[in-house]
Amino acid sequence: MHLTTTDLAFGYPGRPVLSGMDLRVSDGVRLGVVGENGSGKSTLLGLLAGRLVPSSGEVRRTGTVALVEQELDAAAGTTVGDLVHGTLAGLRETAARLDAAAADFDHEGGDLGELADLLTRSEHLAVWDADRRVDVALTRLGAVRDLTRRLDTLSVGQRYRVRLACRLAERADLLLLDEPTNHLDDGAIEFLTGELVAWRGGVVLVTHDRELLDDVATAIVDLDPSMDGKPVLYGQPGYLAYRFAKNQALHRWRQRYRAEQQRARVLAQRLDASYEGLSDEWRPPKGSEKHRRATRARIHVKAADRLVQKLEAEAVEVPVPPLELAFPDLPAMSPGWSPGDPLVELRSPRVVAADGGVRLDLPGTRVAVPPSGRLLVVGPNGTGKSTFLAALAGRAALDRGARTLTEGARLGVVTQESRAPASGGPDDARTGFEAYAAEALELLERGELDPDHVVPVAALGLLSEDDLDRPLTELSAGQRRRFELARALLHAPHLLLLDEPTNHLSVDLVDELTRALLVTPAAVVVATHDRRMRADLADWPVLELG
Structure with a gap:
């Protein structure tokens, strides 16, 4: 497998996205792609897969290509079985071609080379082991194995795991992955890591997962603008080597x-x-x-x-350096509060879903978060981490147990799946500035906003003013994630509840956010599968679910 790009460029009307991309990916190369939200990472994968047509330059590739996007748009009525059967159909077709070629082979005048190529291809794809391989991938990734389940009844994460399992089983020559660990727990990430390290073809993965970059990437390309305006290829493997080299470059740029x-x-x-x-x-x-x-x-x-x-x-024309997170000085307490009283407390919470399934059950458990407190929530997928944070936030009704919140305590919440504007929804045509102002008015009406302590969105360093002037629907998934974080900080909360906060964020912002969470006076509760973030927060109290 060989993939090369020459002076590749792409842009939307009035908004260039990528330019000057020269890449080469051959068998055994595992290229990590990093960059700020909106820098064109997902766009690059679309160009490499042939889904998008470049504005200029070219993409040359040989062999088969498999793309796993962040979100799977499922046609109405499509089931898990449809994806699985589609995967197996291609592999079985290769096996059938080999069987037919072998059965019809003319041993006296036949083309032995063609038969050998078919045999080599079949062995590479392990076509005789395809059914077992799909089942193993579904199981190890924690994906739904019920082939009759409709995809539109699954969450974003569940759909992603089904698609990823199928793509891994296909064994394409070039595998393109967009944030593959966003919806995976530790066991699933371990399985994925093993699959990628053993991948015979080329791999291009967009990821914010610093541990995955350390374990898998043979090189890293950074799409963030450099001082000369071009993407930078860091040929030395390992996230720490990349981080050191980039920090040095940023220091020189800012100087x-x-x-x-x-x-x-x-x-x-x-x-x-x-x-x-x-x-x-x-x-x-x-x-x-x-x-x-x-x-x-x-x-x-x-x-x-x-x-x-x-x-x-x-004089030398030096472009403005990239944004840096300017985390606000959040309050620990309000006047009149007692330092010994918890901001929020949960006792023996139990949450049951509409279908009767138990989403969270912690009998005899008391969780109290004091002012400036810290709590790290961990556990495999499906053990109730998101439900626990929703219960702390008062967004999940308790079927048993009790929740107590200090009067006047302000909560900033970032859920795992951001409030992306739906088509026709109230945010559909709003710009970031307009949606932020609307959020402020809603909080003010509910008495959850002190007008003297509003955090200006443009001062956070999360989004540029140009991005905030665009409709939310035009923002990338990562930019919308940044906006959700800004919304959570708008009213200077006493307590931050962050569910998988690293999802869709750039590695630079994840590093900056982690440092901010370690020192903020506000209380913080984090649920995360990000292994590097868990290591950075290792001295926090831990609630392990499951």
Whole structure:
């Protein structure tokens, strides 16, 4: 398998997304793709898969290609079995071609090379083991195995795991993965890691999972703008090596930018001083000849112009460095509260779903989160982590147990699946600024917002003003995730409840967010499958479910 791109570019009307992409992926190469939300990571996968047509440049590939996108749009009535049978049909077709070629082979004058190629291909795809391989992948990834289940009855994560299992079983020559660990627990990630390391073809994976990059990637390409405006390929494997190299580059960039800004200020000051001299310093005494005054004026203007040309020649155009997270100073308490009283408390919670299934059951368990408290919630998929956070937030009705919230306590909540605007919904045509203002008004009406402590969205460093001026439906999944985090911070909450906060976020932002959570005065509860984040928060109290 070989994949190459030459000067690849893509953009939407008035908004370039990618440019100058030169990549080469051959068998055994596992290329990690990182970058800020909206930098074009998913777009790049679409170009590599042939789903999108480049604005310029070209993509050349040989062999089969399999793409696993973040979200699977399932046609009405499509079942798990339809995906599985589609996977097996291609593998069985290869096996049937081999059987037919072997049965009809002319041992005297037949083309042995063609038969050998078919046999090699069949062995590579392990076509005789396809049924077992699909079943193993579904099981190890924690995917739904009931072939009659309709995909539109499954959550985003459940649909993703079914699609991923099928794609892994197909053994395509080029595997393209978009955030593959977003919906996987530790056991599933371990299985995926093993599959990718053993992959015979090429792999391109977009991911924010720093541990996965360490374990799998043979190289990392960063789509964030660099000082010269081009993507950067980091050829040394390992996330820490990439992080060190990028931090050094960002440090040089910001130093250079500050120096050029200072140079621009000096230029402006010198110009002002020079041209002020045209009316003051150069003026000869009264009674002087007019031609002498005009000559001195011309000389002074030429001197000022030469100075401008010199300074402009020395100046270097340095683009603005990327945004940095400016996490707000959140409150730990409000006046009149007792430090010993918990902000929120749950006792023996039990939550039952509409279909009668038990989503959470913790008999005899008391969980209390004090001011500035910390709690890390862990456990495999399906053990109730999201339901537990929803119960803490008061968004899941308890069938047993009790929840107590300190009066006046403000909660900032980020759910696992962001409130992406649905077609025709109230946020459908709203820009980020408009949706943020609407959220503020809703909180104010509910008495959950102190007008003196509103956190401005543009000051957070999560989204640029240009992005905030765009309708939410035009934002990428990662940009919408950033907006959800901003919404949670809007009213300066006393308690942050974060369900899988690293999903869809760039590795840079995940690092910055982790550092902010370690030091914020507000209380924080995090449920996460991100192994590096769990290691960073290892000294927090842990609630292990399941």
